[in-house]
Amino acid sequence: MRPSGMDLGQRSETVRRANLSAIVRTLHEEGPQSRSDLVTRTGLTRSAIRVLVGELKAAGLASEDRAVRHGRPGRPSPEVSLVARAAVAVAFSIGVDTLAAAVVGMGGTLLGLSRTDRPRGHKVASAVVDDLVSLLDHLPSGRPEPETVVAVGVAVAGVVRSRDGLVETAPNLGWTGVPLGALLAARLGWSIPVVVRNESDLGVLAEHRRGAAVGIDDVLYVHGEVGVGGGVLVDGRPMAGAAGYAGEIGHVPVDASGLRCRCGAIGCWETQIGAGALLARAGLPRDAGPDALDDVFAAAEAGDVVAQAAIETTGRTLGSGLGGLVNTFNPRMVVLGGIFGRLHPHAHQAIWEELARHTLPAPRAMVRVVPAKLGVDAPLLGAAEVALESVLADPATRFGHRARVAQLASA
Amino acid sequence: MRPSGMDLGQRSETVRRANLSAIVRTLHEEGPQSRSDLVTRTGLTRSAIRVLVGELKAAGLASEDRAVRHGRPGRPSPEVSLVARAAVAVAFSIGVDTLAAAVVGMGGTLLGLSRTDRPRGHKVASAVVDDLVSLLDHLPSGRPEPETVVAVGVAVAGVVRSRDGLVETAPNLGWTGVPLGALLAARLGWSIPVVVRNESDLGVLAEHRRGAAVGIDDVLYVHGEVGVGGGVLVDGRPMAGAAGYAGEIGHVPVDASGLRCRCGAIGCWETQIGAGALLARAGLPRDAGPDALDDVFAAAEAGDVVAQAAIETTGRTLGSGLGGLVNTFNPRMVVLGGIFGRLHPHAHQAIWEELARHTLPAPRAMVRVVPAKLGVDAPLLGAAEVALESVLADPATRFGHRARVAQLASA
DNA sequence: CAAGTTTTGTGTTCCTCCCGCTCAAACCAC
DNA sequence: GTGGTTTGAGCGGGAGGAACACAAAACTTG
Numbered sequence: 108m109r110p111s112g113m114d115l116g117q118r119s120e121t122v123r124r125a126n127l128s129a130i131v132r133t134l135h136e137e138g139p140q141s142r143s144d145l146v147t148r149t150g151l152t153r154s155a156i157r158v159l160v161g162e163l164k165a166a167g168l169a170s171e172d173r174a175v176r177h178g179r180p181g182r183p184s185p186e187v188s189l190v191a192r193a194a195v196a197v198a199f200s201i202g203v204d205t206l207a208a209a210v211v212g213m214g215g216t217l218l219g220l221s222r223t224d225r226p227r228g229h230k231v232a233s234a235v236v237d238d239l240v241s242l243l244d245h246l247p248s249g250r251p252e253p254e255t256v257v258a259v260g261v262a263v264a265g266v267v268r269s270r271d272g273l274v275e276t277a278p279n280l281g282w283t284g285v286p287l288g289a290l291l292a293a294r295l296g297w298s299i300p301v302v303v304r305n306e307s308d309l310g311v312l313a314e315h316r317r318g319a320a321v322g323i324d325d326v327l328y329v330h331g332e333v334g335v336g337g338g339v340l341v342d343g344r345p346m347a348g349a350a351g352y353a354g355e356i357g358h359v360p361v362d363a364s365g366l367r368c369r370c371g372a373i374g375c376w377e378t379q380i381g382a383g384a385l386l387a388r389a390g391l392p393r394d395a396g397p398d399a400l401d402d403v404f405a406a407a408e409a410g411d412v413v414a415q416a417a418i419e420t421t422g423r424t425l426g427s428g429l430g431g432l433v434n435t436f437n438p439r440m441v442v443l444g445g446i447f448g449r450l451h452p453h454a455h456q457a458i459w460e461e462l463a464r465h466t467l468p469a470p471r472a473m474v475r476v477v478p479a480k481l482g483v484d485a486p487l488l489g490a491a492e493v494a495l496e497s498v499l500a501d502p503a504t505r506f507g508h509r510a511r512v513a514q515l516a517s518a
Numbered sequence: 519m520r521p522s523g524m525d526l527g528q529r530s531e532t533v534r535r536a537n538l539s540a541i542v543r544t545l546h547e548e549g550p551q552s553r554s555d556l557v558t559r560t561g562l563t564r565s566a567i568r569v570l571v572g573e574l575k576a577a578g579l580a581s582e583d584r585a586v587r588h589g590r591p592g593r594p595s596p597e598v599s600l601v602a603r604a605a606v607a608v609a610f611s612i613g614v615d616t617l618a619a620a621v622v623g624m625g626g627t628l629l630g631l632s633r634t635d636r637p638r639g640h641k642v643a644s645a646v647v648d649d650l651v652s653l654l655d656h657l658p659s660g661r662p663e664p665e666t667v668v669a670v671g672v673a674v675a676g677v678v679r680s681r682d683g684l685v686e687t688a689p690n691l692g693w694t695g696v697p698l699g700a701l702l703a704a705r706l707g708w709s710i711p712v713v714v715r716n717e718s719d720l721g722v723l724a725e726h727r728r729g730a731a732v733g734i735d736d737v738l739y740v741h742g743e744v745g746v747g748g749g750v751l752v753d754g755r756p757m758a759g760a761a762g763y764a765g766e767i768g769h770v771p772v773d774a775s776g777l778r779c780r781c782g783a784i785g786c787w788e789t790q791i792g793a794g795a796l797l798a799r800a801g802l803p804r805d806a807g808p809d810a811l812d813d814v815f816a817a818a819e820a821g822d823v824v825a826q827a828a829i830e831t832t833g834r835t836l837g838s839g840l841g842g843l844v845n846t847f848n849p850r851m852v853v854l855g856g857i858f859g860r861l862h863p864h865a866h867q868a869i870w871e872e873l874a875r876h877t878l879p880a881p882r883a884m885v886r887v888v889p890a891k892l893g894v895d896a897p898l899l900g901a902a903e904v905a906l907e908s909v910l911a912d913p914a915t916r917f918g919h920r921a922r923v924a925q926l927a928s929a
Numbered sequence: 930c931a932a933g934t935t936t937t938g939t940g941t942t943c944c945t946c947c948c949g950c951t952c953a954a955a956c957c958a959c
Numbered sequence: 960g961t962g963g964t965t966t967g968a969g970c971g972g973g974a975g976g977a978a979c980a981c982a983a984a985a986c987t988t989g
Contacts, residue, residue: 116540116562117533118947119974125528126976143937151527153937155976174937180986181936266880275880325760337846341759346752348848349736352881359842360876361772372841372876430783431770435748435846437759465771465783469677469686470763529976530945537947554966566947568967585966591957592965 124501126151127159131189131502134169135214135495136316139188141174160187168193168213168502191216195255196494199239199291200262200306200487203227203279203332204397206235207484208242210251211491213498215317219248220484227396232274232285236294257498258299260490261291262306264334269351272303278369279333302493306330307354307444308345309489310479311338314442316492318480323440327432328479329356329425330444330486334369335377339436357381361428379424382446388417400446407453415453422454423461429476430465437470444479451478534570537562538913541570542579542600546625546910547727550599552585571598579604579624579913602627606666607905610650610702611673611717611898614638614690614743615808617646618895619653621662622902624909626728630659631898638807643685643696647705668909669710671901672702673717675745680762683714689780690744713904717741718765718855719756720900721890722749725853727903729891734851738843739890740767741855741897742836745780746788750847768792772839790835793857799828811857818864826864833865834872840887841876848881855890862889 129149134140137148145156163169170190174183191212200207207222221242225235243250265277272288274280292301311320311328320326326340335357339346346353357377358370365374378384382400383393389403390413406414429441443451451458455476463471479485540560545551548559556567574580581601585594602623611618618633632653636646654661676688683699685691703712722731722739731737737751746768750757757764768788769781776785789795793811794804800814801824817825840852854862862869866887874882890896 116560116566116947117528117536118562119530119533119945119976120947122528122530122533123975129527141937146937149527151529152977154940154978155527157938157940158976174985176985178986179936180934180984182938182982182984184937266878268880276878341752341757342755344753346757346847348752348881349850349884350848350880352848352878353846355845355848355878355881356842358845358876358878359770360838361842362774363838370878375876427771427774431767431772432846434766434769435764435843436757437761437764437766439760465769465786467677467687467763467766467769467781469679469761470759470766473760527976530947530974531976534946552966557966563948564967565949565969568969569947585955587956589957590965591955591963593953593955593967595966 123159124503126155127163127502128500130156130159130163131168131213132499134187134189135499138214139172139186141184141186142171143184145187163502166193166502168498189213191218192255194257194495194498195251196258196260196491197243197251197256198260198262198487198490198494199242200490201225201235201239201264201277201280202262202306202483202486203264203334205483206238206242207487208239208246209484209487209491210246210248211488211495213495215488215492217488218251219246220487221245221247227279228281230281232282232287232290233294235280236287236290239291240294253297256297256299258494258496259291259295259297259301260309260492260494261287261301261303262309262486262490263287263303264306264332264336266352266355267303267305269302269304269347272301274303275352276370300494300497302490304351304490304493305336305338305354306486306489307336307338308347308351309338309487309493310444310481310485311340311442311489312345312492313481313485313487313489314444314479315340315343317488318485319442319477320440325436325438326440326442327429327436327438328442328444328485329429329432329447331380331382331425331447331450332445333382335381337432339438341436356428356432359428359431376428380421380428380447384424385417385421385446385450388420389414390417400449404449404453418450418453419457422450422457425450425454426458426461427465429458430462433462433466433470433474438474441474441476442479443476444482444485448478448482451476535912535914537566538570538574539911541567541574542624542913543910545580545598545600546906549625550583550597552595552597553582554595556598574913577604577913579909600624602629603666605668605906605909606662607669607671607902608654608662608667609671609673609898609901609905610653611901612636612646612650612688612691613673613675613717613894613897614745616894617649617653618898619650619657620895620898620902621657621659622899622906624906626899626903628899629662630657631895632656632658639692641692643693643698643701644705646691647698647701650702651705664708667708667710669905669907670702670706670708670712671720671903671905672698672712672714673720673897673901674698674714675717675743675747677763677766678714678716680713680715680758683712685714686763711905711908713901715762715901715904716747716749716765717897717900718747718749719758719762720749720898720904721855721892721896722751722853722900723756723903724892724896724898724900725855725890726751726754728899729896730853730888731851736847736849737851737853738840738847738849739853739855740836740840740843740858742791742793742858742861743856744793746792748843750849752847767839767843770839770842787839791832791839791858795835796828796832796857796861799831800825801828815860815864829861829864830868833861833868836861836865837869837872838876840869841873844873844877844881844885849885852885852887853890854887855893855896859889859893862887
């Protein structure tokens with residue numbers, strides 16, 4: 108129909124919301140900065156910035172500190188920063204081998220994180236939900252104050268319908284049709300949104316905001332564990348697809364005469380580059396646990412030829428698939444997460460050679476392949492970022508009320 | 519960094535621009551409608567619509583006709599429509615076998631179209647540019663009035679850098695590094711933008727605005743001729759990638775032991791489903807012309823088993839590749855253009871079976887595969903749409919000046 | 930160290946633009 | 960016709976940012 112967000116008519120109220128959002132977003136993404144920096148970043152005048160920052164301060168969402176001396180003439184401009192604890196997100200992550208919880212404040216401040224092993228094998232969803240929530244009590248910072256929590260974000264290793272957080276399938280968890288969003292919302296009993304997303308979709312967001320892809324708007328993130336998932340940033344926005352299922356690149360068919368995948372199809376990319384494939388090439392059982400993977404990498408570093416060859420071959424297969432994806436997406440950066448991030452130091456040359464062999468010159472010339480910077484925490488931090496999104500998009504609605512109450516009280 | 523378009527501060531001027539844009543866009547995409555329809559569509563008040571429509575009328579961009587009687591009580595609301603000839607786009611298309619030119623007015627009104635054969639084989643770019651421009655004289659409507667042309671759009675069967683219209687490579691045209699945008703701009707001598715894009719990226723836009731995918735925001739368009747290209751609509755926006763090279767799905771590697779592609783790589787999808795592959799399967803030379811293709815389809819319809827098998831096999835190969843793309847993009851619709859659109863009636867079952875075999879249940883359940891509705895004209899019409907985009911995004915800047923001049927003259 | 934320069938915060942006024950309201954016009958139904 | 964309904968016309972008001980003038984706080988220079 109039309110670019111979303113452009114559909115409705117604008118009014119002065121919309122302008123204020125957009126401008127508050129621009130300020131909060133700038134501070135959230137680029138960190139504390141002076142008012143005059145905000146003037147240049149947003150294009151608003153000093154008058155407008157003053158009023159809007161004043162409003163954010165009144166709402167308790169921002170604070171101003173003494174200006175930092177930078178040795179240039181002119182009146183110093185006070186530094187504006189977000190109050191991390193004013194609005195926090197609770198983030199959960201359900202990985203193949205671990206569960207994690209975190210509390211993240213505005214500006215991306217990590218206020219607390221705790222992680223625990225998840226034994227492999229099927230486990231009913233309600234038990235996992237209980238485990239997640241009990242993680243909150245093990246946070247070094249303690250449970251967050253409920254009234255400051257704006258939303259809950261959840262990263263899942265599975266196919267997730269973004270609308271309501273239904274986990275359609277999660278082979279590694281043994282889940283099918285689990286209404287995770289609803290379960291978690293009921294268990295928490297907070298009247299705030301619970302946003303569930305695929306872990307790779309969140310991983311690319313985290314790497315974009317806080318990791319290897321800061322400032323880069325076209326990013327392909329490929330995450331490998333037992334399964335292989337992808338997250339794509341298109342023009343700075345996460346690509347969700349029609350229902351949030353986009354990015355299932357692990358199930359792109361690459362070999363018509365290949366192995367049967369856990370998804371039922373033949374020759375999925377995942378069967379060639381997933382953890383199982385690497386383990387098999389190293390002479391280990393496909394379903395060996397994460398410790399076995401550590402062994403393979405350790406062996407390769409120690410000079411084991413079989414392990415090195417397994418890594419090299421996996422890297423080549425990864426590279427040729429990445430080549431197709433680079434042709435498809437024309438990203439400026441490919442970020443490798445999970446085991447691919449660990450593979451990269453050992454196999455970057457093999458990866459790049461095969462990638463180069465299967466890409467057109469133009470997209471090849473502008474892409475870089477790098478390992479993820481946030482490691483295993485990327486999906487968790489991405490979950491926090493999406494949870495905070497509502498505050499970034501509309502700071503006034505959530506905090507305007509509080510500010511108005513404060514005004515009434517003072518009058 | 520952040521969703522584009524949200525970066526800068528808003529002001530009242532921005533509001534006006536956005537609202538004018540919302541009105542013009544609605545009329546352009548959904549056709550003429552009453553003022554009260556515009557009220558509901560845009561969410562603006564009657565007062566605002568009145569003023570804004572009045573301004574558009576004053577600028578000559580819109581007109582109001584007597585209300586259409588629809589038998590309901592209440593004062594009738596006059597029908598607002600865009601004046602097609604007030605702002606027109608000149609569109610060109612450079613295909614493998616044809617050149618075309620069109621003039622398209624606001625609202626998507628086709629004001630003139632002319633098409634000519636392009637003999638295969640290399641031809642210097644400047645000669646093609648001359649051919650294109652001379653097509654303008656063969657339009658049934660005659661050359662458009664230069665002052666009404668807002669931009670020129672060009673669809674090319676090649677890899678195009680969108681920033682400046684440089685054609686990086688176009689194997690079917692024998693081009694490498696041709697600055698088509700600059701050449702055409704110089705040849706025309708008009709001081710308006712020349713926008714050059716890949717034909718598939720434009721095809722998906724056209725099918726979205728005027729064809730099979732109207733109202734659908736997540737679309738995968740796959741265009742097959744000698745080469746295979748793709749255009750993707752993500753949340754209503756064309757996916758361009760970092761430089762405009764996105765969508766080169768014809769060069770995704772699908773068979774490590776396959777044929778060498780014209781791009782130099784091994785086993786590109788294009789080698790299996792392009793026109794050459796279909797011809798070869800039908801027992802004809804890979805580089806036979808378009809007439810040979812017509813023969814294959816005719817033979818299949820006449821019951822020729824070899825032709826039918828060739829089409830069926832090509833359909834299966836197409837379907838399995840589409841499966842991977844459906845997993846990747848989670849589109850609501852796959853639109854098949856070029857020879858794939860002609861293939862679809864003969865092979866839709868084969869296509870769907872293989873697609874289904876290689877997709878996850880969730881994305882599979884929500885996708886439809888349909889042939890393109892606009893046929894060979896899709897890229898040309900898409901070129902017109904992108905050329906008109908500047909008027910849609912900001913009607914005031916282009917026409918405000920004219921309106922102000924009119925005001926001054928009347929004062 | 931005092932005066933000038935530069936940059937930025939403060940506060941007031943002004944302008945733009947949309948909303949809300951009232952009234953009138955144009956349609957339908959009876 | 961008379962009343963109900965929907966919509967256009969026009970006017971006043973409010974919200975919000977821009978523009979401007981002035982003051983404050985740093986650096987620079989002699």
